[in-house]
Amino acid sequence: MSTRPVHESSKQTLREKARLIRLETLRMTDICGSGHYGSSFSMAEIVASLYYRFMHVRPKEPQWPDRDRFTMGKGHAAIGLFPVLADLDFFPQAWLDTYTRFESPLGDHPDMKKVPGVDFSSGSIGHNLSVSVGMALGTRRRGSPARSVCLMGDGEQTEGQIWEAAISGAHWGLDNLIGVVDINSAGSDGHPQETMKTEPLKAKWDAFGWRTLVLDDGHDLDAVCAALDTAMNKPDGRPTCILAYTVSGKGVSFMEGGWEWHLGFLGPKDLQRAYREVLEGTIG
Amino acid sequence: MNSGEANRYVPQPRAPAMSYITAEVKATIDLSESRVGSTDDEATWDMAASLGLSRQLTTGAVLAELVEAGHDIVVCTADLGRPTQVIGFGRKYPDRYFNFGIAERNMIGAAAGLATTGHIAVISNYSFFLALMGIENIRNDICYPGLNVRMIGTHSGLAMGFYGTSHHCNEDIGALRAIAGLTLMAPCDGNAIRAAFRETISHDGPIYFRAGRGREKPVYDCAPAWKIGGSNTLREGRHATVLAIGNLVSASLDAADLLKAEGIELGVVDMYSIAPIDRAAIRRAATKHGLVITAEEHNISSGFGSAVAEVMAEEGLAARLVRIGMPDQYSLLGPPTHLYRHYGLDAEGVAAAVRNAISTSPSGRGQG
Numbered sequence A: 001m002s003t004r005p006v007h008e009s010s011k012q013t014l015r016e017k018a019r020l021i022r023l024e025t026l027r028m029t030d031i032c033g034s035g036h037y038g039s040s041f042s043m044a045e046i047v048a049s050l051y052y053r054f055m056h057v058r059p060k061e062p063q064w065p066d067r068d069r070f071t072m073g074k075g076h077a078a079i080g081l082f083p084v085l086a087d088l089d090f091f092p093q094a095w096l097d098t099y100t101r102f103e104s105p106l107g108d109h110p111d112m113k114k115v116p117g118v119d120f121s122s123g124s125i126g127h128n129l130s131v132s133v134g135m136a137l138g139t140r141r142r143g144s145p146a147r148s149v150c151l152m153g154d155g156e157q158t159e160g161q162i163w164e165a166a167i168s169g170a171h172w173g174l175d176n177l178i179g180v181v182d183i184n185s186a187g188s189d190g191h192p193q194e195t196m197k198t199e200p201l202k203a204k205w206d207a208f209g210w211r212t213l214v215l216d217d218g219h220d221l222d223a224v225c226a227a228l229d230t231a232m233n234k235p236d237g238r239p240t241c242i243l244a245y246t247v248s249g250k251g252v253s254f255m256e257g258g259w260e261w262h263l264g265f266l267g268p269k270d271l272q273r274a275y276r277e278v279l280e281g282t283i284g
Numbered sequence B: 001m002n003s004g005e006a007n008r009y010v011p012q013p014r015a016p017a018m019s020y021i022t023a024e025v026k027a028t029i030d031l032s033e034s035r036v037g038s039t040d041d042e043a044t045w046d047m048a049a050s051l052g053l054s055r056q057l058t059t060g061a062v063l064a065e066l067v068e069a070g071h072d073i074v075v076c077t078a079d080l081g082r083p084t085q086v087i088g089f090g091r092k093y094p095d096r097y098f099n100f101g102i103a104e105r106n107m108i109g110a111a112a113g114l115a116t117t118g119h120i121a122v123i124s125n126y127s128f129f130l131a132l133m134g135i136e137n138i139r140n141d142i143c144y145p146g147l148n149v150r151m152i153g154t155h156s157g158l159a160m161g162f163y164g165t166s167h168h169c170n171e172d173i174g175a176l177r178a179i180a181g182l183t184l185m186a187p188c189d190g191n192a193i194r195a196a197f198r199e200t201i202s203h204d205g206p207i208y209f210r211a212g213r214g215r216e217k218p219v220y221d222c223a224p225a226w227k228i229g230g231s232n233t234l235r236e237g238r239h240a241t242v243l244a245i246g247n248l249v250s251a252s253l254d255a256a257d258l259l260k261a262e263g264i265e266l267g268v269v270d271m272y273s274i275a276p277i278d279r280a281a282i283r284r285a286a287t288k289h290g291l292v293i294t295a296e297e298h299n300i301s302s303g304f305g306s307a308v309a310e311v312m313a314e315e316g317l318a319a320r321l322v323r324i325g326m327p328d329q330y331s332l333l334g335p336p337t338h339l340y341r342h343y344g345l346d347a348e349g350v351a352a353a354v355r356n357a358i359s360t361s362p363s364g365r366g367q368g
Helices: A011-032 A037-054 A075-087 A093-098 A128-141 A160-171 A201-207 A221-233 A268-280 B023-027 B042-053 B059-068 B087-092 B104-116 B127-132 B135-143 B172-177 B190-200 B247-260 B279-289 B304-314 B336-342 B347-360
Strands: A069-072 A148-153 A177-183 A211-215 A240-245 B073-077 B097-099 B120-126 B149-154 B183-185 B207-210 B232-235 B240-244 B266-270 B273-275 B291-299 B320-326
Touching (some): A011 A093, A011 A268, A037 A075, A037 A177, A069 A128, A075 A093, A128 A148, A128 B073, A128 B135, A177 A221, B059 B190, B073 B104, B087 B097, B104 B120, B104 B149, B120 B127, B127 B149, B127 B172, B135 B172, B149 B190, B172 B183, B172 B207, B172 B304, B190 B207, B240 B247, B247 B347, B279 B304, B291 B304, B291 B347, B304 B320, B336 B347
Parallel strands (some): A069 A148, A211 A240, B120 B149
Antiparallel strands (some): B183 B273
16 A cells, blocks of 8 residues: 655644634533533644545545544444544534534534544444445555544453454455554443453454554654554554543543543533643643 | 253254355355465364455445445554455545444444545444444434445344344344434345436435345345335235245245245235335335235334334224234344254245244135
């Protein structure tokens, strides 16, 4: 497969885009009444790096056949994707204000039929790596330079279908396929490794035939970009899995590392504290 | 008599012969890829050749023709390319053929992904492992996004015979009927499969084709008329009409022959489109006879007959409904032809049900 040019966005730009994700997640959760803060904050640097440095998309032509594709196994973090898609002008900023309201295109999970820029709907955990396998097969058959990225959760690694998809991605040598696991150690019932142990994940993905890259700090923008550059622009005949160890709720001190904020709500005073910390933060 | 004898299994007679498997048919079966050859015992050869007897599963050949006609088709299967007869397509178009191994849910999701890249993704698999194991993926990955995926669930109903109840599929219509935006059709033979794929290839949205194991007695001499929401009236009858799908179409036609000798004229309609359903055909049958008989190789609760019942109730059609199908039980195992006989899903079974329905209906021999 071919590689694609990297967008010349500065580290400071990426930092601000990650901040945008966090600020809008706080604001939109306040509109809704509850939200997946933890899941959105943990992926902020990864999503910002993907969309502003690596992925090639055309907001005015969302179905552009050669676009890079992004699917979310962890669809419940869509609240962190929507502000990026709006910022890129896939749809009007005003849509964000309707988040989860009756008949809004924007709900807790992304819907490809309602939201321009969403490459595949999700909500049922464990499906979308398979979908990305199909996308990678389809674009490769067409000789397209498109790359397909699937962002998964660490809790999602217990789904059997993930490993079916992993087998097939390796079998067909899909080096235009990238899996990113956002290992934020937060799930509905607590810490996923306590709920059901999936580690050692590197040994598993290695054994399944993927080039496995480990990010000890999934919020370190230099490291995130280096891993994505390898995965997306240095194909070696295998799909790549990036195991990104992150912090749930990253950027708001009282949320960090707590599974309680995988899904939650902040009252007015706490919300102001959170806004302040995100505005003052220097992550990445 | 000792207790051991009381519990002894009494062997049943061999399954009724499948008369259409003639020497000519056998002579055309290609076993060149198998280590079994013509010098082996006939029984050895028969088993090895059995996959080749699925002559009515024309899927692979039809899809190859459609590719030649310019349709951008890819075919997916889960280690069932041989028995579902798409392996020939794979040999002809290896770059369009994806065998996922025994990983149905991954296959369904990937087929959805392939469809997003502009391909018409076709899944060919046993109906049970496709429709029942995969229903959540079918719903969320294929139907909710409304993608151009064609699924053909083969070996539906009792076709897997002695492989057992785990492989029988008497629930797929009921399950899939509940999924919005999914067209559901039942081609009853090889020509019907040809028509089913050809005539719907430009349809925008997902379709599930419910098929048999390919050894069905053919109904059509050539590709029949076919449209979403349509049906084919194969025989007119003054006394009653059977609305049938799948294997029960040919069984009903044979039943009509049996009944003719008794002075009963039975109409037969191939109601191949289950969702949407041909409401006019149901209306015609109900108003003509005051009696509607449905026939399917599926659980009668939630199946095709239930869909007919809904139409009759909604339209206030004052007619009795008799549903021929599987009782709401887990099926026995055995050779399919034995099972059809046991459950009244062969010509004699349909004829008996029709006789009973007519004799117990207030209008006697119908109103025709």
